[in-house]
Amino acid sequence: MTRSPGTPLPPPKARRRLREAASLTQAQLADRMGVTRATVRTWESGRTTPRGRKREAYAALLKTLAEEESAAAKPAPVPVVVAVRTGPGSPAEDTETLVLPAKAPPAEERQERRPEPLPEPVALTPAQAFDALYEFGTPALVRQAFLLTGRRELARESVERAFQTAWENWPEVARDPDPVGWVRAVAYEYALSPWQRFRPRHRHPEPPPADPGDRTLLNxxxxxxxxxxxxxxxxxxxxxxxxxxxxxxxxSTPATANRLLNARRAMAGRLPELADPEVLHRRLAEVASNERLRAAKPPTVRVGSERRARFWTRAAIAFTAALIGTTALALRTAPTHYEPPVSPGETVRGVPPKVAPGALSDEELELRQKLRDQMQDGPERLTPRLE
Incomplete structure (x- = not known):
């Protein structure tokens, strides 16, 4: 069974333009739709899209806003701005500006006039797009990482490492609907890694915020x-x-809701004035904004990412070469035929033990002396002699 396609919606930018043309805020539109302001913001940014009845109601509301905008659009005379100086040689601050209503062009000219085509978007290189994303998202991400860890250097390092990872996976990040969210997830994972506690830097505490209220909230x-x-x-x-x-x-959504409720309960138990979520949001923004958090320039982050990629590539090549060399050496020195192992020795029973020689008899002594006196080699032994 196939599902029928949902009601078509205009692009995210057009949704926001229609809402602003109707002089509606995100909170007012959220009240009319029965959702939260954050949900409307995600709809207009393109990160999420409504489904089911919410989608049909949202499409109908946008269609109504578009019809009202088209009905209200009428040709208006173009005002003429004339700058008149109060006197000769007067500075620019003394210039008066007069706005004069211009006559509407004739109907024939209005019919012949065509809207000018919009300029084509300029294609950015990957490096330019990365630099723009880095400059846009780094300040907020560093402040969030500081609230997450309470350490300034770790917050800066987490964000820079996350952007280095994003540059290494730039085709994937560039196609992501929310690239800042992609980088934020990586930065949070790095900042909250349990291995950070084993670093020498973690043993030395950083100076707390100067304001006592900020220090209490951060703790x-x-x-x-x-x-x-x-x-x-x-x-x-x-x-x-x-x-x-x-x-x-x-x-899961229920687990996230339980974590949120427990966190709010713990914060309100220690700081009762933060029981209101709006007050908590404002205080978190104030604590993060009061700190002087720095970050490296985009080219530095890109170069660092490329250096790290080259280092790990060379390390992988060196490890592979060492593995190949070790394998070749093992094949070269390995035996080419089977050599059976030597069997272990066994004890032979029934053989009399070796007896040490005792004292020689007279005959044995005489024989030994005779052997010592006679020549053992030489031509004399071959010469016959008479007995």
Missing amino acids: TLLRLPPRHRRTLLLYDGVGLDLPETAAETEA
């Missing part, structure tokens, strides 16, 4: 378990909705 946030801290930061800090938070944390 309370860092006391939460890492999963609860990450869920709270994504939902109340970044502003993602519950399904998006669950997808980024790789958990």
Whole structure:
């Protein structure tokens, strides 16, 4: 059984343009649709699309806004701006600007006039697109990583390492609907890695925030378990909705909701003034904005990524060459035929033990002396003699 296609929707940019043309905010549109403001923001950014009845209602509302916009569009006279100076030689600040209404062009000219074509988008190189993404997302991601770990250098290193990974997988990141979210997930994973505690830098604490309120909030946030801290930061800090938070944390929606409730309960138990989510969101933004967090330039990150890729490539080639050399040496020195192992010795029974020689008799002594006196070799032994 095949499913029928859903109601078509305009592109994300057109959705936002129609809402702004109707002078509606995201909160007002969310109230009319019966959803949250974060959901409307994801619809207009293209990260998610409504389904089912929400999709039909959203398409009908956008169609109504488009009809109202087309009905309200009328040709208006183009104003003429005339700059008049108050006196000769007067500076630019003394210039007065007069706006004069211009006459509407004749109907024939309006019919002949054609709308000018929009300029074609400029194609960016991969390096230019990466630099633009880095400059756009780095400040916010470094502040989020600082709230997640409480360490400035670790936050900077996490974001830079995440962007290095993004540059290594740039075709995949460039096609992703939310490239900043892709980088954010990698940065969070690196920052919350349990191996960070074994680094020498982790043993030396960094100076806390100067403001006592910020210091208390950061300490309370860092006391939460890492999963609860990450869920709270994504939902109340970044502003993602519950399904998006669950997808980024790789958990189910009920589990994410339980983590969020437990984190909010723990924060409100230690800081009652943060029971309101809006106040918590504002305080998190203030704590992150009060810190001076730095980051490297985009070319530095790209060069570092390329150097790391070359290093691991050369290491893999060297390991492969060493493995091939070891295998060749083993084949060269290995025996070419089978040699049976030597069987272990066995004890032979029934053989009398060797007896040490005792004292010689007189005859044996005489024979030994005779042998010593006579010559053992030489031509004299071959000469016959008379007895």
